[in-house]
Amino acid sequence: MRRLLLLICMILSFSEVSLSENKRAILMVHYGTANDTSRARNLDVLNKKVAEAFPGYKVVEAYSSNMVIEALAKRGIQKDHIRESLQKLRQQGYTDVTIQTSDLLDGVMTALIDDVAREMRSDFDTIRIGRPLLWGLDDCRWITKVLTTRISAGSNGIVFLVGHGTEGPANAIYSELDYVLQDMGHKNYHVVTIEGYPNFDNAVKILKEEDHKQVTLYPLLMVAGNHAVKDINGNWRQELTEMGYQVQVIQEGLGSIKEVQDHLISQIRKLINQ
Structure with a gap:
């Protein structure tokens, strides 16, 4: 024992x-x-x-x-x-x-x-x-499926996924994601950024070329914090509204x-x- x-x-x-x-x-x-x-x-x-x-x-x-x-x-x-x-x-x-x-x-x-x-x-x-x-192609395809299922462009609408943006080479992932969106058939979805390229001016250019009336702005951000409040739901929404567009801002972060x-x-x- x-x-x-x-x-x-x-x-x-x-x-x-x-x-x-x-x-x-x-x-x-x-x-x-x-x-x-x-x-x-x-x-x-x-x-x-x-x-x-x-x-x-x-x-x-x-x-x-x-x-x-x-x-x-x-x-x-x-x-x-x-x-x-x-x-x-x-x-x-x-x-x-x-x-x-x-x-x-x-x-x-x-x-x-x-x-x-x-x-x-x-x-x-x-x-x-x-x-x-968002590290590569597979991640872009995955997030495309998630967000296009979650956000509807409507019959005559367009969705802008609004990222933060950066001056460095990492900014290229936004262009890759935009290309994947188009390649997967989501023609009314585009990626733009607050501080990088493409930016707000590019969004306006797309709107004029494609003749949409309803605009949905979605924060491509982990947290829908100050950028989402001040820039997307503030400046961007105000300017687009003044241009005559019907603007909807979805206030959620990817982390949720x-x-x-x-x-x-x-x-x-x-x-x-x-």
């Missing part, structure tokens, strides 16, 4: 050591938003869904935008940067970390994640880095859509199982 008890104690002790040596975490990295409602509907919900999908992992978040972090800090809301989150995970004994961004593009912010992870790689046994939501949540969870699972 004493031998049996000793054996059980040894097994339990070994299990505890093994678990402590392989504590696993998922770090969700968001650009972030200062809009409380959008944060709750998109980022918080996404984090919760990931935590539910991976019960054996500690799921934490980090923001990549110092501007957003500082704005929230002034209101007493604490959000860690990527480096701070990784440092805390290291201090808590986590050795296996999977980093998944909620960024749409493989641009400046994903490069920042790579840089920080490279600096801290030696602090962990394993660091995996997931790719952004189940298919997008499931897609990111699937990416995380594939990354972990590689």
Whole structure:
């Protein structure tokens, strides 16, 4: 009996050591938003869904935008940067970390994640880095099916998917998505951007060429935050209305859509199982 008890104690002790040596975490990295409602509907919900999908992992978040972090800090809301989150995970004994961004593009912010992870790689046994939501052709085809099912152009309408835009080469994914939309037969759907190309002027040009009366503006953004409120539902809507168009703005972020949540969870699972 004493031998049996000793054996059980040894097994339990070994299990505890093994678990402590392989504590696993998922770090969700968001650009972030200062809009409380959008944060709750998109980022918080996404984090919760990931935590539910991976019960054996500690799921934490980090923001990549110092501007957003500082704005929230002034209101007493604490959000860690990527480096701070990784440092805390290291201090808590986590050795296996999977980093998944909620960024749409493989641009400046994903490069920042790579840089920080490279600096801290030696602090962990394993660091995996997931790719952004729109990384290539398959992702463009997938999001086309999701959004064209979700958003109707109507009989004489047109839908503009309005992304943020960037000056770098990552902006090319918007053109690829637009081409995929046309190639898959969705002629009344176009991709434009707030700060990149194509932009608002290009949207107006399309409207004049195609003679549509009803316009739907949809934020091609993970979070329908300040850009969606001020630019899309503000300036863009006002100018198009003054031009005589009937304008509808759908105020939702991609992070609130189940298919997008499931897609990111699937990416995380594939990354972990590689």
